[in-house]
Amino acid sequence: MGTGALSxxxxxxxxxxxGLGAAFARRLAADGARxxxxxxxxxxxxxxxxxxxxxxxxxxxxxxxxxxAAIDDTVQRFGSIDIVINNAGIAPAVDEGSQQRFDTxxxxxxxRMEGRIGEMQPLGAITSLSDADWDRMIRVHLYGTFYGxxxxxxxxxxxxxxxxxxxxxxxxxxxxGGPVHxxxxxxxxxxxxxxxxxxxxxxxxxxxxxCPGYIDTPLLEPITDTMRAxxxxxxxxxxxxxxxxxxxxxxxxxxxxxSYATGDVFTMSGGYTG
Ligand SMILES: NC(=O)c1ccc[n+]([C@@H]2O[C@H](COP(=O)([O-])OP(=O)(O)OC[C@H]3O[C@@H](n4cnc5c(N)ncnc54)[C@H](O)[C@@H]3O)[C@@H](O)[C@H]2O)c1
Numbered sequence: 001m002g003t004g005a006l007s008x009x010x011x012x013x014x015x016x017x018x019g020l021g022a023a024f025a026r027r028l029a030a031d032g033a034r035x036x037x038x039x040x041x042x043x044x045x046x047x048x049x050x051x052x053x054x055x056x057x058x059x060x061x062x063x064x065x066x067x068x069a070a071i072d073d074t075v076q077r078f079g080s081i082d083i084v085i086n087n088a089g090i091a092p093a094v095d096e097g098s099q100q101r102f103d104t105x106x107x108x109x110x111x112r113m114e115g116r117i118g119e120m121q122p123l124g125a126i127t128s129l130s131d132a133d134w135d136r137m138i139r140v141h142l143y144g145t146f147y148g149x150x151x152x153x154x155x156x157x158x159x160x161x162x163x164x165x166x167x168x169x170x171x172x173x174x175x176x177g178g179p180v181h182x183x184x185x186x187x188x189x190x191x192x193x194x195x196x197x198x199x200x201x202x203x204x205x206x207x208x209x210x211c212p213g214y215i216d217t218p219l220l221e222p223i224t225d226t227m228r229a230x231x232x233x234x235x236x237x238x239x240x241x242x243x244x245x246x247x248x249x250x251x252x253x254x255x256x257x258x259s260y261a262t263g264d265v266f267t268m269s270g271g272y273t274g
Contacts, residue, residue, distance in 0.1 A: 002030030010078045012036040012060050012071065014148060015088030017044025019217030020167065023243035024085050025052045027251045033083060036074050040088070061088045061144030071151040081155050083254045086148040086189075087167040090140050092179035094193055094222035097128055101178070102227055126180050134181045141185035142192070149196050149207070156205045163205040163241050165253045166193045170267060174274045186211075190265055197263030205263040206255050212272075213269025216240040236271020 011028050015021040017039030025035045025048050036055030037059070039045035045056040057074070059066035075081050092098070101123050107121040113189030145166050171179070172186025193209040200207065214220065214231050220240075223231070232238060249268050252258050 003204055005214070006047055006083075007032030007055060009033045009082040010036070010063070010080055010083060010084035011085065011254065012038060012057065012152075013085040013087060014038040014144065015040075016048050016085075017041050019219055020212065020243045020246055021085070021087040022048045022051075023247040024087065024250045025054065025245070026205045027247035028083065028254055029054065031251065034078060036070070036078075036256045038070065038088065053160075061086075061147060062139045064143075064147040067144075067147040068108070068154075071155060078201075080159060083163045083165075083166070084148055085153040085165045085250060086145040087089070088140065088144055089167065089219070090137065091219045091222065092137070092182050093133065094224070096228075097124075097250065099224070101125055101128075102224075102230075105177075106230075125178055127163075129181060130227050137181035138185050138188075141182070142188045145189050146192060149192065152170070153196070153200060153205070157200065157203055160204045162205045163254050164193075164196070164205070166207070166209045168211045168254065168265070170213045170269045170272050172209050172269065174272070175195060176274060193265070194263045199260045201237055206253075206258070208258070208261050208263070209251065209265045210246070210249055211265060211267040211269070212241065212246050213267070213272040214240045215243055217243055219243055235269070235272060236274055237271065241268065241270050 010224045011033045013021050013025050016037040029052035036057050037045045037049040037054050040060055042058045045058050049056045053079050057070040074148045104121050104123055108218055111120050126261045152164055166189050168189040169186040172190055172261045175183035189208050197207040
């Protein structure tokens with residue numbers, strides 16, 4: 001533990017074995033927070049925990065009892081829970097179907113530019129989505145975030161202090177017509193955040209959402225080079241963000257510098273135009 005502005009605080013970060021979550025852990029630890037690293041993958045959680053001199057809590061955020069137990073255990077061991085970052089997430093599957101839909105979307109864009117609307121083809125992103133894929137996406141993102149907020153508030157309400165940051169997405173604000181289950185879950189996280197903040201803002205608790213644009217993390221590894229080029233083309237700055245850049249925003253929201261922010265939504269997208 002360092003001696004920075006977060007010294008003496010205890011932070012639990014979900015999905016912190018990789019990408020954004022790991023960067024959040026590093027950034028908060030650099031300013032003195034004690035980090036509890038959650039992930040589904042034990043080795044990943046252990047790697048981050050080693051790096052930030054934190055501890056691990058390996059569980060699936062879809063398991064509400066496990067989430068409750070991890071937060072209870074954190075409070076028992078370290079005396080409080082001051083910061084919870086609900087970050088764990090999964091990407092929409094990239095498979096043969098998504099490649100076909102991508103090709104259709106490109107062809108449709110060309111036809112639209114030429115005014116040939118009647119020739120545009122159905123994308124099929126919704127009609128091809130299975131019950132299982134819809135269910136898993138909503139569970140990990142929305143249920144996982146709800147379980148985290150609820151478990152944290154049970155202690156934060158008693159403490160009368162605490163900060164929660166929920167990781168939504170630019171696609172929760174500006175759905176792209178692609179992964180409907182992802183966008184829907186991320187949009188719902190914004191409503192959950194605002195609702196929870198409205199209920200708790202008089203208790204010294206702050207709850208905000210961040211909406212990253214496209215950030216270069218292992219989450220995006222499955223996308224093809226062409227898809228990547230198209231994504232970058234939608235970014236005013238002409239590049240994806242880095243996890244370290246997002247970590248500066250989350251550090252701001254986790255600390256006293258953001259004392260007037262609650263129920264608010266913070267986008268960082270490098271000029272995403274959709
Ligand atoms: N990378 C981006 O461009 C981007 C953009 C907007 C939002 N986000 C969101 O940021 C968050 C982090 O994404 P990332 O890019 O760092 O991805 P990542 O794949 O690098 O890391 C996600 C981590 O979450 C863990 N995880 C997945 N399901 C879990 C579960 N059920 N319980 C516990 N841990 C679980 C994974 O094991 C992994 O370590 C996600 O919620 C994602 O939707 C990412």
